[in-house]
Amino acid sequence: MVAALALLSLLLSQKPDYRGWKLAWHDEFDHGGRPDPSNWVFEHGFVRNKELQWYQPENARVEGGHLIIEGKREHVPNPSYEAGSKDWKKERPFAEYTSACLETRGLHEFQYGRFEIRAKIDAQPGLWPAIWSLGVKGSWPKNGEIDQLEYYRDTILANTAWGNGTWNTVRTPFKHFTDKDPAWSSKFHVWRMDWDEAFIRIYLDDELLNETDLSKTLNPDGTNPFHQPEFLLLNLAIGSTGGDPSATKFPTRYEVDYVRVYQRT
Numbered sequence: 001m002v003a004a005l006a007l008l009s010l011l012l013s014q015k016p017d018y019r020g021w022k023l024a025w026h027d028e029f030d031h032g033g034r035p036d037p038s039n040w041v042f043e044h045g046f047v048r049n050k051e052l053q054w055y056q057p058e059n060a061r062v063e064g065g066h067l068i069i070e071g072k073r074e075h076v077p078n079p080s081y082e083a084g085s086k087d088w089k090k091e092r093p094f095a096e097y098t099s100a101c102l103e104t105r106g107l108h109e110f111q112y113g114r115f116e117i118r119a120k121i122d123a124q125p126g127l128w129p130a131i132w133s134l135g136v137k138g139s140w141p142k143n144g145e146i147d148q149l150e151y152y153r154d155t156i157l158a159n160t161a162w163g164n165g166t167w168n169t170v171r172t173p174f175k176h177f178t179d180k181d182p183a184w185s186s187k188f189h190v191w192r193m194d195w196d197e198a199f200i201r202i203y204l205d206d207e208l209l210n211e212t213d214l215s216k217t218l219n220p221d222g223t224n225p226f227h228q229p230e231f232l233l234l235n236l237a238i239g240s241t242g243g244d245p246s247a248t249k250f251p252t253r254y255e256v257d258y259v260r261v262y263q264r265t
Contacts, residue, residue, distance in 0.1 A: 018114075021262040025108050028258045029067045035060055035102060043101040043235070045080070046089040051128070052239030054078070054095035060102055067256040069236045071099045071127065073245075097245065101235035109136050109229040110261050115193040117234075118257040121151050123174060123185040126245025128152045128237035129254040131191055133230035141165055144217070144225025148191045148202055152242040158202040158210035162217045162225050170210040177204075188257055200226060232259065 027039050034057070042057040054076045061068050075094055082090045121129045130150050135143035147159040154174040161167045177184045192203040200212040214226050236254040238245050 018262065020265055021114055022265045024110065024113060024261045024263045026258065026260040027067075028065070029062045029256065030065055032062050032064075035062055035067060039104060039107060040102040041105060041107065043103065046078070046092075046095070047101065049237070049240045050088045051237045051242070052095070052245065053097040053099040053237060055101045055235075056098055057100060059098050060100035065257070067102075067234070069100045069102070069129075069234065069254040069256070071097065071236050071238055071250060071252040071254070073250040074098055097238045097250075099236045099238055101233060101237075103231055103233040105136075105231040107231075108261075109231045110263070111227070111229040112196050112263065114262040115148065115195070115232070116258075116260045116262070117148065117191045118188050119149070119191065120188045120255045120257075121149075121185065122252045122254060123151060123154070124245075124248040124252060125153075126239055126243045126248050127252060127254075128240070128242030130233070130235055130237065133232050135225045135228050135230050137228055138219075138223075138225060142219045142223075142225060144228070144230065146193065146195070146200060146202075146226075146230065148193050149204075156204065156209070158204075160200055160210070160212040160217070160226070163219050166217075168210065168212045172204075172209060188255070195226070197227070234259075 027036060043055045045054060047055055059070045059072065073096065075096060076098055077094055078092055080090050081093045085091045117131050131148040133146045137143060141161045142163065145161040147157060150157040150159065156172045156174060157169060159167055159169045189205050194201045198214055200214065201208060202210040214224060217226055218224055234256060
């Protein structure tokens with residue numbers, strides 16, 4: 001508690017626009033080793049989108065004050081393999097890539113607030129780093145998805161999804177950022193989401209990327225998925241929508257400096 005109050009005091013002294021906010025939860029990744037199990041759980045195996053990577057906890061570690069999610073090109077047997085299966089999770093005898101996906105599901109879930117994540121992404125072909133959240137109740141996409149960050153195919157995306165697959169997506173060419181700073185991808189940047197009862201606004205280094213009016217995000221049954229708590233996910237996917245990683249240099253690192261969630265006082 002003392003450390004959290006000291007951190008909040010420092011932040012408020014540096015950021016006047018954070019007055020009126022309280023630090024509700026955070027992970028500064030300041031203890032080396034495995035990510036804190038009181039904050040994060042892991043996904044395992046082939047999970048979604050016919051992606052190429054096998055998710056495993058071994059690809060995530062805390063080092064030098066950062067969470068490191070490492071993508072590797074390695075041969076891993078698929079224990080669910082079934083010869084002749086048409087299920088994409090079972091038809092491949094091996095995975096050719098590994099990575100990690102961490103989430104706060106069942107541990108830390110939040111309804112509204114300011115979500116700030118400082119991270120550095122690797123913008124090579126075939127990589128798909130993300131910062132996102134999902135509603136705790138309902139099946140996808142009716143539970144509501146918020147993507148603070150998706151990067152793939154030379155594009156930064158900020159999205160929301162709900163209903164039967166309605167998307168509010170803003171695609172910003174990667175060139176928009178590298179034209180300002182050719183070394184952009186070698187540096188840390190701050191992704192921020194401000195979410196309240198009326199709007200979701202997603203920013204990158206204080207530049208507004210996406211705004212979603214929550215009066216327009218109703219599911220077919222009349223419920224609004226963005227009026228419930230969500231849990232956070234940090235992951236590095238490989239392949240699928242991310243593109244072809246065959247010419248990409250591995251291992252690759254997606255680094256997160258901190259995750260902070262503020263709520264109104």
